[in-house]
Amino acid sequence: MNNNRPDHVQKFFLVAAFVGIGGWLLLLFLVAFWHLVPSTLPNVTQPLPILNENSQVAVGETLIVQLDVVKTVETEVESSTRYITCDSGNLVTLTSNPTNLPVGAYTIISDSVVLPNKVSVGDICTMNFRITYRINPMRVENLVLSSEPFTVVEGK
Numbered sequence: 001m002n003n004n005r006p007d008h009v010q011k012f013f014l015v016a017a018f019v020g021i022g023g024w025l026l027l028l029f030l031v032a033f034w035h036l037v038p039s040t041l042p043n044v045t046q047p048l049p050i051l052n053e054n055s056q057v058a059v060g061e062t063l064i065v066q067l068d069v070v071k072t073v074e075t076e077v078e079s080s081t082r083y084i085t086c087d088s089g090n091l092v093t094l095t096s097n098p099t100n101l102p103v104g105a106y107t108i109i110s111d112s113v114v115l116p117n118k119v120s121v122g123d124i125c126t127m128n129f130r131i132t133y134r135i136n137p138m139r140v141e142n143l144v145l146s147s148e149p150f151t152v153v154e155g156k
Helices: 007-036
Strands: 056-058 062-071 076-086 091-094 104-114 124-136 139-146 150-153
Parallel strands (some): 056 150
Antiparallel strands (some): 076 124
16 A cells, blocks of 8 residues: 555554444344344234123123233233224224233233213224234334124113
8 A cells, every 4th residue: 555654554444444344234234133033923813702791882881802812922012002993983092001911821801991972872883902012122013903893782
């Protein structure tokens, strides 16, 4: 090399270039890995059975839904949403707290939803859950669960 820099300075810049290129390649590999690695979300049998008698629920009554879950790996829930959709086009969003379920195979009976008065009597509706899982720092996956249809009936 024909310039005025000492040999050790040239070696330093050469090593710095290789370290920089290696770092970028490692970062690109990590990002590609995070996007391509398969995720294992919980397996939930669908449609979720409605356990109310004759699949009929009155306004103000508790909606009882069964969830049969098989969860093989620990996953982090980032957010969850519960909502009711009806054939009339009515959409009712309910409050929800994200819950991390344990690993294993089990049945959950969800009885925390009271049918709000925003739902019309005679409507045929479905209970839905949307759960967002954080797979890694770069990726999230959604699991959408839907129940069997239920009929909204007059209160007793």
